[in-house]
Amino acid sequence: MKFVTKSLAALALAAGSLSAQAGLVDLYGLPGNFNQATFGATGSQYYAQSITADASNFANLRFTVNDAQGGTFKLHITTGLPAGLPGTGDRPDAGNELFSETLTHAGGGAADFNVNLNLSVTAGEVLFFVLDAVGQSLTGATVLATQFGGSDKYTGGEFIYANTNAALGSAVWTSRFGANEDLVFRAEFNNGNSVPEPASLALVGITLLGAVAARRRRS
16 A cells, blocks of 8 residues: 555656646735726826746736727837836836737727737746837726725836837836836736646556556555
């Protein structure tokens, strides 16, 4: 029985090594979350939130924009660049853009944007997701944010904004550090590992059964 027990432990460890090692930052559902005005071509043209990478792969990002009419805007993912701002101090580094995509809000109220990224990053580095309305059709939208003036819900980053039609690299940023406000987001990080496929799990089971049978034949 000791042989079987040790075999089971070893196989469980091997199976566990195939599982995803994930880190998650999730600001949804916090008390005081509200719709922060005003993002879009006729308001603050840039909203940005810094995030500290929790692993080597930035897998997914979710955020929420609310708008009645709808329109287009851009999402950028960049690394951070020291800028002397209050709080974490960084701004988006337009010279090191990891991802960019034009997104469309269909109108009619709140819309969740879930974006598969799968970007190679460095654990511990500062990243930004930037909502960019320069030259786009989204106007007067709101973006879900954490409580204004409450406790700091996410110390690993800051919400910053810019009221300018300038290119991203020339934007002048203001931090909401004094209000302890962040954009609400869900960011999933992992190390690029995958959850075991059913075939892999079946192989583990077959190996275990073989070990048990061999033990019984020798008993």
